[in-house]
Amino acid sequence: MNKANFGRKLVSNRFKIFIVIVKSELFVDVQPKEIALALVEDDRLMEVSREKREMTFVVGNIYVGRVKKVMPSLNAVFVDVGYEKEAFLHYLDLGENFLKTNIVVKSILSKQKTPDLNQIYSQDEISKEGQISDYLNVGDHLLVQISKEPINTKGPRLTSEISLAGRNIVLLPYGDKVMVSNKIKSESERSRLRQLVQSIKPQGYGVIVRTVAEGKRVAELDGELQLLIKRWEDSLKKMQQLSEPKVALVNEEIGRTTGLLRDIFNPETFEKIEVNDEEVYEDICAYVELIAPGCKKIVHYYKDEQPIFDHFQITRQMKTGLGRTVGFKNGGYLIVERTEALWSIDVNSGSKNKTTDQEENAINVNMLAADEIAHQLRLRDIGGIIIIDFIDMDSAENQQLLYDHMRELLARDRAKHNILKLSKIGVMQITRQRVRPAVEINVQEVCPTCMGRGKIQPSIMFTDMLEEEIAKYAESFKCKMRLYVHPYPYAYLSKGWLNSIKSHWRRKYGVKVLESQEMAFLQYKFTDRKGHLLLLNTPHEHPSNQQEQK
Numbered sequence: 018m019n020k021a022n023f024g025r026k027l028v029s030n031r032f033k034i035f036i037v038i039v040k041s042e043l044f045v046d047v048q049p050k051e052i053a054l055a056l057v058e059d060d061r062l063m064e065v066s067r068e069k070r071e072m073t074f075v076v077g078n079i080y081v082g083r084v085k086k087v088m089p090s091l092n093a094v095f096v097d098v099g100y101e102k103e104a105f106l107h108y109l110d111l112g113e114n115f116l117k118t119n120i121v122v123k124s125i126l127s128k129q130k131t132p133d134l135n136q137i138y139s140q141d142e143i144s145k146e147g148q149i150s151d152y153l154n155v156g157d158h159l160l161v162q163i164s165k166e167p168i169n170t171k172g173p174r175l176t177s178e179i180s181l182a183g184r185n186i187v188l189l190p191y192g193d194k195v196m197v198s199n200k201i202k203s204e205s206e207r208s209r210l211r212q213l214v215q216s217i218k219p220q221g222y223g224v225i226v227r228t229v230a231e232g233k234r235v236a237e238l239d240g241e242l243q244l245l246i247k248r249w250e251d252s253l254k255k256m257q258q259l260s261e262p263k264v265a266l267v268n269e270e271i272g273r274t275t276g277l278l279r280d281i282f283n284p285e286t287f288e289k290i291e292v293n294d295e296e297v298y299e300d301i302c303a304y305v306e307l308i309a310p311g312c313k314k315i316v317h318y319y320k321d322e323q324p325i326f327d328h329f330q331i332t333r334q335m336k337t338g339l340g341r342t343v344g345f346k347n348g349g350y351l352i353v354e355r356t357e358a359l360w361s362i363d364v365n366s367g368s369k370n371k372t373t374d375q376e377e378n379a380i381n382v383n384m385l386a387a388d389e390i391a392h393q394l395r396l397r398d399i400g401g402i403i404i405i406d407f408i409d410m411d412s413a414e415n416q417q418l419l420y421d422h423m424r425e426l427l428a429r430d431r432a433k434h435n436i437l438k439l440s441k442i443g444v445m446q447i448t449r450q451r452v453r454p455a456v457e458i459n460v461q462e463v464c465p466t467c468m469g470r471g472k473i474q475p476s477i478m479f480t481d482m483l484e485e486e487i488a489k490y491a492e493s494f495k496c497k498m499r500l501y502v503h504p505y506p507y508a509y510l511s512k513g514w515l516n517s518i519k520s521h522w523r524r525k526y527g528v529k530v531l532e533s534q535e536m537a538f539l540q541y542k543f544t545d546r547k548g549h550l551l552l553l554n555t556p557h558e559h560p561s562n563q564q565e566q567k
């Protein structure tokens with residue numbers, strides 16, 4: 018073997034050591050009023066989100082909006098897009114193609130003939146240092162896209178630089194450039210993709226080639242390009258159908274579930290998608306078949322009556338990972354707190370496995386804490402400014418080691434972020450892109466019987482009281498009910514199988530008793546067979562508590 022080949026073999030073997038195959042699974046919990054998604058990687062919950070099913074203000078939605086206020090001091094306008102709070106549009110978010118898009122929108126809304134491409138491209142690009150009042154006035158209609166969802170007291174953030182995202186490419190109406198993701202390192206592949214897309218795209222569109230397009234063939238890219246062009250043309254048709262200029266949704270972004278799949282789905286690593294709703298299951302099957310033919314078999318319709326998140330241990334991981342205090346290996350723990358301006362994370366070493374060398378103990382704990390912090394940023398979808406107070410280290414080499422480790426961990430994070438080196442007092446600052454509210458799930462349980470006062474009715478009376486409730490509501494609701502209780506009471510109710518209390522209630526009242534990890538110890542809820550909530554008990558509903566309060 019010559020030296021050149023020997024060197025290549027060594028490099029190849031070296032890289033094989035560092036290849037990490039991440040096993041991904043997606044679980045979708047569809048309820049009548051909300052939908053929850055949980056992304057699990059290597060059996061560890063990495064992302065979770067809950068959304069109201071009627072929620073319409075999603076990143077990527079395109080609206081015809083109306084200017085409500087012009088703020089020269091901010092060089093911005095506030096735009097009505099139908100949300101209770103006016104949306105914010107800064108001058109720099111108008112985009113270089115604003116005048117081209119605007120001339121088309123104005124002609125459509127005024128019922129005039131749509132200008133041809135020559136007329137559209139005769140429009141100049143707006144200056145980067147101009148004033149928004151030179152282009153927009155109160156009452157003007159324009160086409161805008163949601164770039165950031167409403168957060169706290171703020172309305173949505175907008176952009177006029179319209180883009181339609183697919184799995185492999187992003188379409189830019191009235192652009193003319195073909196750009197390739199910088200994450201594709203091979204210059205020959207970048208050149209191939211640029212030439213390929215340039216040959217298939219029609220005039221009047223720009224295209225951004227995404228990282229996942231690496232190695233894709235022309236037929237696959239052309240098919241997706243045509244779908245995106247049709248979506249844009251459908252948006253223009255919706256504007257034409259408006260009887261008069263008004264605020265309206267003209268292009269709705271695909272659902273959160275399929276949107277997540279579009280961004281993260283990899284046929285080589287995704288092993289399972291579990292969905293507990295037949296309609297959403299069909300939608301996901303169709304989408305997976307579209308973006309990865311042959312992978313439809315990994316999508317499963319979950320039919321078990323036990324809550325899907327309980328069955329796959331998602332609820333347990335949420336309750337252990339989303340509290341104020343979060344533990345990690347070797348007894349260390351984080352304190353995660355949120356203020357109006359920033360998130361703060363305090364690293365504590367705990368009491369286990371401390372070495373006599375303080376510096377060695379500090380770097381060991383900090384490295385483990387960095388793993389959990391990177392996990393928490395994704396799990397909670399934390400955005401904005403994050404301040405991390407690590408355990409103090411004297412060694413500059415250890416400080417650099419921790420900084421490099423944190424950069425490596427966050428390299429897998431899809432959100433844009435920036436990491437600063439440790440300060441002199443051991444504090445690291447991270448800024449992370451925030452496009453939607455951070456995940457906040459209350460994992461603390463207040464006693465549903467005493468409301469935290471420390472006094473409850475005798476637990477032996479719980480089943481008697483519960484049977485009274487069942488008898489009352491079985492008569493009131495006139496439907497087959499399901500009763501959800503905490504796993505501990507459920508175990509007691511199930512004792513004895515055919516002679517159990519659970520079986521007795523089912524025969525007598527037609528109510529089916531199920532366990533749910535979301536319930537507090539003596540809490541319970543009634544639903545119908547389709548999951549619609551009939552009753553969730555609260556402390557003030559107990560007569561004994563009402564008398565005690567009086």
